[in-house]
Amino acid sequence: MTKASTSAVTAKATTVGPAGKAAPGTTGAHAAPGGPGDNGAVVHRHGAVLGSLGLFTVLLGAALPLIDFFIVNVALPTIEHDLGASAALLELVVAGYGLSYAVLLVLGGRLGDMFGRRRLFIAGMAAFGLTSLACGLAPDAWSLVGARVAQGAASALMLPQVLATIHSSTTGHRRARALSMYGATAGLAMVAGQILGGVLVAADIGGSGWRAIFLVNVPVAVVGLFLAVRTVPETRSQAPAPIDVPGTLLLAASLTSLLAPLTEGRAAGWPLWTWLSLAAFPFLAGALYAVERRADRDGRTPLVPPSLFHQVSLRRGLILVVPFSIGFGGFMFVFAVALQQGLGMGAVAAGVALVPLAVAFFAASLAGPRLIRRYGSRVVPAGAVLQGLGLALIAFAVWRDWPSLGTLALLPGTALAGLGQGLQLPVLFRIVLSDVPAERAGVGSGVMVTTQQSALALGVATLGSLFLTLSGTGAAHMGHALIVTLLTQLGLVVLTAVLGLRLRRQVS
Numbered sequence: 385m386t387k388a389s390t391s392a393v394t395a396k397a398t399t400v401g402p403a404g405k406a407a408p409g410t411t412g413a414h415a416a417p418g419g420p421g422d423n424g425a426v427v428h429r430h431g432a433v434l435g436s437l438g439l440f441t442v443l444l445g446a447a448l449p450l451i452d453f454f455i456v457n458v459a460l461p462t463i464e465h466d467l468g469a470s471a472a473l474l475e476l477v478v479a480g481y482g483l484s485y486a487v488l489l490v491l492g493g494r495l496g497d498m499f500g501r502r503r504l505f506i507a508g509m510a511a512f513g514l515t516s517l518a519c520g521l522a523p524d525a526w527s528l529v530g531a532r533v534a535q536g537a538a539s540a541l542m543l544p545q546v547l548a549t550i551h552s553s554t555t556g557h558r559r560a561r562a563l564s565m566y567g568a569t570a571g572l573a574m575v576a577g578q579i580l581g582g583v584l585v586a587a588d589i590g591g592s593g594w595r596a597i598f599l600v601n602v603p604v605a606v607v608g609l610f611l612a613v614r615t616v617p618e619t620r621s622q623a624p625a626p627i628d629v630p631g632t633l634l635l636a637a638s639l640t641s642l643l644a645p646l647t648e649g650r651a652a653g654w655p656l657w658t659w660l661s662l663a664a665f666p667f668l669a670g671a672l673y674a675v676e677r678r679a680d681r682d683g684r685t686p687l688v689p690p691s692l693f694h695q696v697s698l699r700r701g702l703i704l705v706v707p708f709s710i711g712f713g714g715f716m717f718v719f720a721v722a723l724q725q726g727l728g729m730g731a732v733a734a735g736v737a738l739v740p741l742a743v744a745f746f747a748a749s750l751a752g753p754r755l756i757r758r759y760g761s762r763v764v765p766a767g768a769v770l771q772g773l774g775l776a777l778i779a780f781a782v783w784r785d786w787p788s789l790g791t792l793a794l795l796p797g798t799a800l801a802g803l804g805q806g807l808q809l810p811v812l813f814r815i816v817l818s819d820v821p822a823e824r825a826g827v828g829s830g831v832m833v834t835t836q837q838s839a840l841a842l843g844v845a846t847l848g849s850l851f852l853t854l855s856g857t858g859a860a861h862m863g864h865a866l867i868v869t870l871l872t873q874l875g876l877v878v879l880t881a882v883l884g885l886r887l888r889r890q891v892s
C-alpha cells in the first residue's frame with residue numbers, strides 16, 4: 385500500500401479514543417470488511433485497537449453474566465431455606481434473570497452501535513455491580529427476584545458490546561484468536577459458575593451464606609470498570625439507526641410468551657395463563673417477522689434485520705447454537721439438582737464433580753484454533769460425537785451405581801463431554817460472526833447472544849421440567865429421571881452432529 389493510500393484509509397477509518405476523540409491510525413466499525421476503509425489494512429499497519437489487556441477486560445465482561453446465570457443452581461436449596469422461598473419463587477430467581485437478559489440483548493447491541501460500545505460496556509459493568517449488590521443484600525425472596533431481573537438487564541447492556549468490540553477492532557488472525565478465546569471464556573464461565581457457587585456457599589464467608597455468590601461480583605466489577613476506562617477502545621457505527629420500537633416490543637413479547645410459561649409452568653401447576661401465553665407465541669413471532677421484514681424492505685434498519693439471515697454462515701451457525709445451548713443449560717441445572725438432592729452431596733462436592741468437564745473444555749478450546757486450521761468446520765460434528773459418548777458414559781454410570789454414585793465414576797463421562805463441548809462452542813461463535821459486516825457488529829452479536837441465552841433458558845425450562853416431573857419428590861426416582869434426561873440431551877447432540885456436516889468447510 386502506498387503512503388498516499390495509507391493516509392486516505394487512516395483518515396476514513398478511526399476509532400474514538402478513551403476521551404471520546406477520534407484517534408487517527410486506528411479503526412472502528414466504520415466500514416464493511418473488504419471495502420474502502422476496511423479495518424484490516426489499518427490494524428496491521430498501526431497496531432490492533434484492542435490490545436491484550438483490553439481483550440482480557442471485555443472477556444471478563446463476557447464471563448460475569450454467564451457465571452451468574454449458572455451460579456445460583458447450587459445455591460437454590462440454601463436460598464429456599466434462608467428466605468422461605470416457594471418453588472415458584474425459586475424458579476423466578478433463575479428465570480427472572482434469564483428472561484430480562486435474553487429479551488434485552490439485541491437492544492443492548494443496537495444501543496452500543498448508537499452511543500458507543502465502550503460507553504455501554506462501562507455502563508453495563510457499573511449496573512451489574514450495583515444490581516449484584518442488591519441481590520446480595522435482598523431481605524426477602526421477592527426483593528431477590530426484582531434484583532435478579534435488574535441484574536439480567538445490566539448484563540444485556542454489557543455482553544453485546546464484547547463481541548461487537550472484538551469484531552470491529554480486530555481482523556484476520558487476531559480476530560480468529562479473540563473469537564476462539566471468547567468461545568472458551570463463555571463455556572468455562574458457564575461451568576465455573578456452578579463450581580464457584582458451590583465453593584462460596586460452603587465457605588459461608590462472614591456468615592454470608594448464599595449472598596456471597598452475588599457480593600463477590602462487586603469488587604470484580606470495580607476492577608473491570610478501572611480496566612475498561614483505560615484499555616477498551618471506543619467503537620460505534622458510523623451511521624447508527626434509531627431504535628426500532630415496534631420490533632423491540634414484539635421481540636420482548638415473543639420471548640416472554642415462550643420462556644415465562646415454560647420456566648414457571650411446572651412450579652405454578654400450569655395455570656391457564658401459561659397455556660394462553662404459549663398459544664400467543666407463534667402469532668407474536670409471526671408479527672415480529674412481518675414488521676421487521678417490512679422495515680428491511682423500506683430501507684429502514686429493523687432491530688433484527690431479516691436480511692442478516694441471508695448470510696449462510698450466520699443462519700446455519702445459529703441453528704446449531706440452539707440445540708447445543710438447550711442441552712448445555714438443561715444439563716447444568718439437572719446435574720446440580722441430581723447430585724445435591726438425589727445423592728445428598730454438598731454444594732462443594734456437586735461443584736467439584738464438574739471440574740473434569742471444565743478442565744477438558746479448556747484444553748479443547750486451546751487446541752481448537754489449530755484443529756480448525758487443519759480440519760475446518762468438521763471439528764464441530766467431531767466434538768458432538770465426543771460429547772455424545774461422554775453423556776452415554778454418564779448415563780451408564782448412573783444406571784450402574786445409583787444411588788451410591790461417586791464423583792470418580794462420573795469423571796470419564798464428564799471429561800469426555802467437556803472435551804466435545806470445547807471443540808464445538810468456540811467454532812460456532814466464529815462461524816456465526818464470520819461474514820457479519822463491521823458496521824452490523826452490534827446487531828449481529830446481539831442476535832447471536834440472544835439466541836444462545838434464550839436456548840440456555842429454554843434448556844433449563846424444558847429439560848429441567850422433564851427431570852423434576854419424572855423424579856417426583858423422592859431421591860429414589862432421580863436416577864431414572866437423570867438417565868431419561870441425559871438420553872434426551874443425547875438426541876440434541878445427534879442433531880448437532882448431523883447439522884454440523886452442512887457447515888461450510890472453511891472457517892474464517
